[in-house]
Amino acid sequence: MCDLLKRLAVVLLGGILLNCPAFANTSADSLEGSAGTGADALEGGAVMSADALEGGISASPIKCDGETPCIETSTGLPLQVLPRPFGNIYQDREANADAVVQANVQAFRPLYVFAREAIDLSNPAEPQGWYRVGSNSKQALGWMQARDALEWRQALVVAYTHPGGVSEGRQPVLMFKDAQSLRDIVDADDMAGKAGEIYAAIEKAEAPESVVSMEPKRYIDINRQFYILPILDWEQLDIYGDEVRLLQIAAAVPGQRGADTLSDSGYLDQASTGREVDQGAGLESLSIDIVFVMDTTRSMQPYIDMTRDAVRRMVQTTGDRLKDKVKFGLVGYRDSVAAAPAVEYTSRNFTPDLVDANTLIEVLGNDGKATTAGSLDYAEEVFAGVDTGLRSNWRPGALRFLVLVGDASAHPRGHPQNTTGKDETDLRRELDDAGVHLISIHLQDERAAEDHDRAVAQFGQLAEVRGSEGQQALVQVNAFKEGDFQSAVDSVVGGVVSRFEQSLALRSLPPPPPMPEYSAEPDAAAQGQMAMNKVWEAALIEYLGKGARPPKDIVAWTMDRDLTNPTDVALEVRVLVTREQLSSLVQALDRVLQAFKKAELSQGQFFEALQSVSGQTLKRPEDIGRAQSLAETGLLPAFIQSLPYRSDILSLSNEMFASLTAEQRVQLEWGLQAKLAQYRAINEQVDAWHRLNESDPVSELVHPLHIDYLP
Structure with missing residues (x-):
């Protein structure tokens, strides 16, 4: 994992420039660490180390x-x-x-x-x-x-983040005509108040001349409504001890043209439409898919039965009126079948096509039963179950929910019984990209108390609520209080369907039902209700965003944080890769993995092994033998080396490889395998690729890849 990525999570852009104009005479000395119109300005900046940017991305x-x-x-x-x-x-x-x-x-x-x-x-x-x-x-x-x-010059882009909930979410990004107009707001004693006045004026259709445009209030998912935001210039500021960026951006939407400004009443109306009210979002076509991902080891049969009972009660309440609107799926997971053959499967999708509630009841009663065989250890293949559930045959346009139910932690990445090579961080990113919202129900057996912290951390990260930092749709239930689990699963299943019916009836985003009175330890039903409310709101906000469109054909200044609350990140970094580039990266990493394994078996040097496995694919394989690091071999695509981020893989040398412990080598190998799996999954998704120009061949289609997907 690139250590820069942790910094990017805090100081989002961290001085990274996207496709900036090349200014040949821009001096790094005059701009060092404070501003820039080119990569030279980044040299020695506070956020990225000099090592990470040595050579920069200058002309x-x-x-x-x-x-x-x-x-x-x-x-x-x-x-x-x-x-x-x-x-x-x-x-x-x-x-x-x-x-x-x-x-x-x-x-x-x-x-x-x-x-x-x-x-x-x-x-x-x-x-x-x-x-x-x-x-x-x-x-x-x-x-x-x-x-x-x-x-x-570069392939880095920025994208709008999920804005969060109706009442607690961030404000939309404001776009100013010049840097000074933005500085006047940022430098004010009451920045939040000044920004609030602008938002209030926009609500009255009285936007000040200094504000050119605005991100729509509704969420625009770059994976589904593609746009590009190049950075032309930037300035770094310190706000409350946190580094933020003022950015000059250009906004574009391939295949569309015409400037979207707040002086255009049509654009103003759609950009000002709130997340809480529907005006033509097509809620009459709304549907939901719910897939249960359940531990089916021998301790779980009572909970499988109670899940079936919860679905049955939902059917009794709704009858057939939601039969075509709500579909279900079931994925079971156990342990590595290679390590414990008696468990029969590692993970299994019992519903290749999603089914109605009555069919799910039958599946839970017949196919989805718990095994009587034991595993080698307490941990199970949770990640394999989530990975399988994530790849369910979701219906286009449906709200997507996974409900994870289990009593044990997952085997961490690199563990011999981890069959996917992935961990909760990898899967969390994939859930976000796929638009899937996860609720975790963790059953806690006091006899396995030492496993609880690990499981809660894993289940909690998987259940992070999109757009709401620090919030998790996590329900913790005492495994010996079966009634508590019944209450929790009833709250989740019944609650999702209840909110769904409210939305269809009201044609708007209804307010969540009142929460039970606060207690230090909310009961299972309250936890289930809170978890369901959180993910429902996040999912429906994404759905309503289909009616919004991103601004285009403008150049403006903005800030990478919420002007009213600068702790909230408003823009995130992506890497715009072509299909050809991703394919070349897959081929290169595959050869690196082969070299890892060959060096392990032969106890030889890494670069000798790499030269051996790459000899027929490179014009000059002897260059590998002379290389001091992987970056110097010419094996990895050139665009990877051009990006201003630090990669442990690029700096890998014979000495570094020899100094790695067995556990470190396993973690490195499995980490690369997880990334390869992610790349291949992205490559197979037809709707994940976009044309910048109508005449682009398939090899030049692009995808906005998360920067932390890089090796």
């Missing part, structure tokens, strides 16, 4: 042959530019109206650069020169003036 030599896209030599990446609004492409290097090949090119939709002529970016306000550009990597269209385009 490096660019090689152009005129026939294929220009290549930045240090990264091996093709050079692209983002057209500014109202830019034209000309037949030649003359801005004549008669020579226009394409007028009013779509703003901020990336174009490939085939040639650079007389480029001078020393004065950012008046860039000089011409770019020969094309919409794909095969053919150039014509020439574009440098003043009409921004060079795009």
Whole structure:
């Protein structure tokens, strides 16, 4: 795991620049640690160490042959530019109206650069020169003036975070026309109050001229409504001891055009629509999928029966009126069948296609029974169960819920009985990307008290509520009080269906029912109700976001935090990877894993093993033998080395490999296997890939990958 990622979680952008314009004469000395219009400004910054950014992402030599896209030599990446609004492409290097090949090119939709002529970016306000550009990597269209385009050097993007609940969520991102207008708010004695006045004015359709646009109040999930937010410039500030960034961004939506500003009443209306009221979100088509992921080892039969009873009671209450609206699934998990063959399976999906409630009752009574065989230890393959449940055959557009029920912790990543190579952190990210919300019910047996803390940490992280930092949909139940479990599962199953019916009837996001009176240890029913309310609100907010659209075709200044509460992160970092890049990364990591295993078996050096397994895939395999680190082998894709983050894999050397303990080697190997599994899963998801240009081939489709998915 990259140690920088922990910092990114706290100081989100951490000085990372996305596809910033290259300003050749920008001095690192004059900008060090405080601001920047290029990567040079980041050198020595407070958030990223000098080691992490050595060499930076500053402008490096660019090689152009005129026939294929220009290549930045240090990264091996093709050079692209983002057209500014109202830019034209000309037949030649003359801005004549008669020579226009394409007028009013779509703003901020990336174009490939085939040639650079007389480029001078020393004065950012008046860039000089011409770019020969094309919409794909095969053919150039014509020439574009440098003043009409921004060079795009990196693959890092930012995305809006989940805004959280209706009453406690963050405010939408405000976009200011210039940096000074934003500074005036940030520097005010009462920043939150000043920002609040702007939000109040926007509600009255009286937005100040200083505010160009605004993120919609409803959540826009970049995985489902794709957009790009390049960073053009930035400044670092300290607020209450926390480092934040003021960012100049460009907003774009591939395939769409037209500036979205608050002066446009149509955009203002849709951006101002709250998360708590539905106005055309199509709740009449709302449906929900609930998949139970249950421990089916020998101690669990009473709880399987009580889950069946809870579903039966739900059916008795609702009848057939929700038969097509609510579907169910069941996944059972036990232990590694390789370690304990008598358990019959590690995890099993009993509902390849989701079923109605009556069918689930039958499945729970017949197929989903607990085993009578014992496992080798107390821990079970919880992660395998969640991984299987995550890949259920979800219906398009349905709200997705997993209900995890178990009494034991999971085998950690690297444990011989961990069959997935994943842990709670890996699965939590995958749940977020898949739009699946998880409720955990942990049964606690006092005879296994030493396992409780580990299990609660795992079950709790899996049940983190999206958009609500620190909140978990976790229910803890005494395993010897079966009535408590019955109350908890009744609250979850009945509560989800009850809220669903309220939503269909009210055509709005209903307020949650009143919570039971507070107690230091809420009873099981109250815990179940609170857990259900949390995930229901988060899920429905995502659903309502389908009716919103992100702003586009603007350049503005904003802050990466909530102006009214700067502890709330408003933007997160992603890496825009092409399908071809992800495939090359998979191939490279696969060879690294082969080398790990070969070095272990032969007790040889890591790079000798790597040279052996890579000999037929590299033009000069002898370079591996001379390399001092994995980064120098040329094996990993160039774009990985160009990113400003620290990777333990890139710095891996023979000496480092030899110094690793057996446990550290296992953790490293399993960590890479987990990432490979994630990459392959992403590659198989058709709707996870997006076109920046209509003519892009399949290999150039892009995906906004979490930066902590990187090796």
